[in-house]
Amino acid sequence: MDNTIVATHDIHAEEHHHVSLPQHRHHFETAEQQREAGTFGMWLFLLTEIMFFGGLFFAYLLYRNWYNPAFVAASNQLSIPLGTANTAILITSGFFMALGVWAAEVRKQGLLVLFLLLTTLFGFVFLGVKYVEYAEKFEKHHVPGASFDISEFVNPPINQKTGKPIEEPLSPDMARKTQVFFSLYFAMTGMHALHMIIGIFLLGWLTWRAQRGDFSSGYVAPIENFGLYWHFVDIVWIFLFPLLYLINRHPGS
Amino acid sequence: MSSHPHDPANVTNPEHAEHRIVQPGTYIAVYIALLIFTGITVGAAFIDLHIFNPIIALAIACLKGVIVILFFMHVIFQSKLIKMTVGAGFFTFLILVAMTLTDYMSRSWGLW
Numbered sequence: 001m002d003n004t005i006v007a008t009h010d011i012h013a014e015e016h017h018h019v020s021l022p023q024h025r026h027h028f029e030t031a032e033q034q035r036e037a038g039t040f041g042m043w044l045f046l047l048t049e050i051m052f053f054g055g056l057f058f059a060y061l062l063y064r065n066w067y068n069p070a071f072v073a074a075s076n077q078l079s080i081p082l083g084t085a086n087t088a089i090l091i092t093s094g095f096f097m098a099l100g101v102w103a104a105e106v107r108k109q110g111l112l113v114l115f116l117l118l119t120t121l122f123g124f125v126f127l128g129v130k131y132v133e134y135a136e137k138f139e140k141h142h143v144p145g146a147s148f149d150i151s152e153f154v155n156p157p158i159n160q161k162t163g164k165p166i167e168e169p170l171s172p173d174m175a176r177k178t179q180v181f182f183s184l185y186f187a188m189t190g191m192h193a194l195h196m197i198i199g200i201f202l203l204g205w206l207t208w209r210a211q212r213g214d215f216s217s218g219y220v221a222p223i224e225n226f227g228l229y230w231h232f233v234d235i236v237w238i239f240l241f242p243l244l245y246l247i248n249r250h251p252g253s
Numbered sequence: 254m255s256s257h258p259h260d261p262a263n264v265t266n267p268e269h270a271e272h273r274i275v276q277p278g279t280y281i282a283v284y285i286a287l288l289i290f291t292g293i294t295v296g297a298a299f300i301d302l303h304i305f306n307p308i309i310a311l312a313i314a315c316l317k318g319v320i321v322i323l324f325f326m327h328v329i330f331q332s333k334l335i336k337m338t339v340g341a342g343f344f345t346f347l348i349l350v351a352m353t354l355t356d357y358m359s360r361s362w363g364l365w
Contacts, residue, residue, distance in 0.1 A: 032272060039335055047342035054346045058353060066363040080295065087291050095284040098275075098325045105274040224327075231325045235318045241291075242310035246298035 023219040035221065042225040046232050053236050056188050060243060063180045070177035073153050073167050075247035077142060078185075079133065083245040086129045087237065093122035094234040097227050104223040109216035112223070116207040119230065123200050130193055137182070144183045150175040188240055195233045202226055273330045283324045290317050 028034035064071045100115035141149035153175035156167035170178075206226055209215065215223050294313040302309065323329040328339055 035272060036332055036334065039331065040338060043335060043338045043342070047338070047345075050342050050346055051349070054349060058350055061350070061354075062357055080298075084291065084295050088288060091284065091287045091291065094321070094325060095280060098280045098283075099277055102275060102277055102280065228326055231321050234325075235321050238317045238321070239314045242294055242298070242314050246294065246306075246310055248306065 023221070038221050038225060039228075042228050046228060049232060053188075053191070056184065056191065057239065057243075060184050060188070063177075063184065064243075064247070067174065067177040067180055069168065069170055070153070070174050071181045072248040073156075073170055073175075074142075074178040074181035074185075075244065076167060077137075077140075077152075078245045079136075080245055082129055082133055083241055086126055087241045089122050089126045089129065090234055090237050093119050093126065094231050096122065097230045101220065101224055101227045104210075104215045104220040107216045107218065109210065109213055112215060113207060113211045116203055116210055120200055120203045120207070123196055123203070127193060127196060127200075130189065134186075137186075142178075142182055143186070144179040148179055148182075150178065153178050185244055188244070192233065192236050192240060195236070199226075199230055199233060202229075275324070275327060275330065279324060283320055286320060287317055290320075 024031055025034055028037065096115045096118040100112055100119060103112040103115055137143055140152070141147050150170075150172065153167070153170045154172055156165040156169055158164070159166045203226070206215075206222060209222070290313050294310055297309050297313070298306065300306075322339065328336060
């Protein structure tokens with residue numbers, strides 16, 4: 001309780017003596033009530049986000065079952081080392097965000113600013129890796145649209161050692177369905193990246209306010225609620241990574 | 254309505270869980286667990302388990318997601334209201350998926 005705003009509450013008083021700090025809003029009885037209301041509101045927003053990404057995940061579930069060979073071949077185009085590295089980078093970013101919430105709670109201003117900066121840094125690294133991955137798709141004409149190239153899926157490159165194609169060749173019809181995979185890949189990772197870009201802007205604003213001392217005197221709600229948002233973006237990636245990168249690696253063939 | 258502007262029941266309401274600061278030690282443990290599960294999910298993808306490959310991948314992803322929600326997002330330390338809100342959200346999402354899927358599965362599956 002040492003970090004909370006203690007409400008000096010006297011039920012016999014008709015005046016509002018219980019407001020002791022400016023961040024404690026007048027219409028809340030106690031600091032705990034205000035905090036819970038804020039957390040509740042943030043979670044309601046995150047539920048709408050679950051539904052939004054949920055629609056994309058449902059589309060993925062459906063088309064993966066319908067066009068499984070195309071999804072397998074297209075998924076093998078993604079780089080597992082880059083995807084794994086990005087998963088670790090994003091988890092690290094979330095870890096520093098969690099530490100940032102702790103630093104705000106124990107009112108360590110310097111640590112809070114440091115952790116917010118580290119969160120931002122790893123966010124940028126993630127987007128940098130994503131840029132490298134996207135650039136490769138543009139070079140190979142694996143971006144859905146008029147210039148999409150199915151040749152690599154119809155005639156996969158030959159493995160020099162075995163003399164066999166590295167992938168199961170697809171019929172031209174099925175090969176065209178790889179566009180569905182890449183559409184979902186760009187839609188899902190793109191919306192995820194957009195959430196991160198918005199998050200990085202918010203992080204910049206929060207860091208500026210943190211170094212001004214706004215969040216080191218017991219007022220942690222903005223840091224806490226942004227933390228919820230940032231961790232939600234983490235969770236989306238935790239599901240995107242196995243679904244997009246690890247569909248089927250058929251190590252036997 | 255009480256004649257007092259502030260209802261004392263709100264102040265003593267046990268539903269407002271006492272606030273708790275999660276210590277860095279917890280976060281470090283969670284961080285290491287998440288990295289280990291990431292390694293396991295990548296390793297499992299290279300073993301041919303047929304239909305169990307996606308099941309294991311999703312199970313690990315769900316486990317990681319739950320760990321993040323409970324500890325990084327503090328839900329395990331929150332009041333029942335918050336826990337119910339989070340649970341209701343995911344439950345509604347599952348209903349959405351199940352109902353939509355029954356619709357797709359009952360008409361010309363895979364033909365468009």
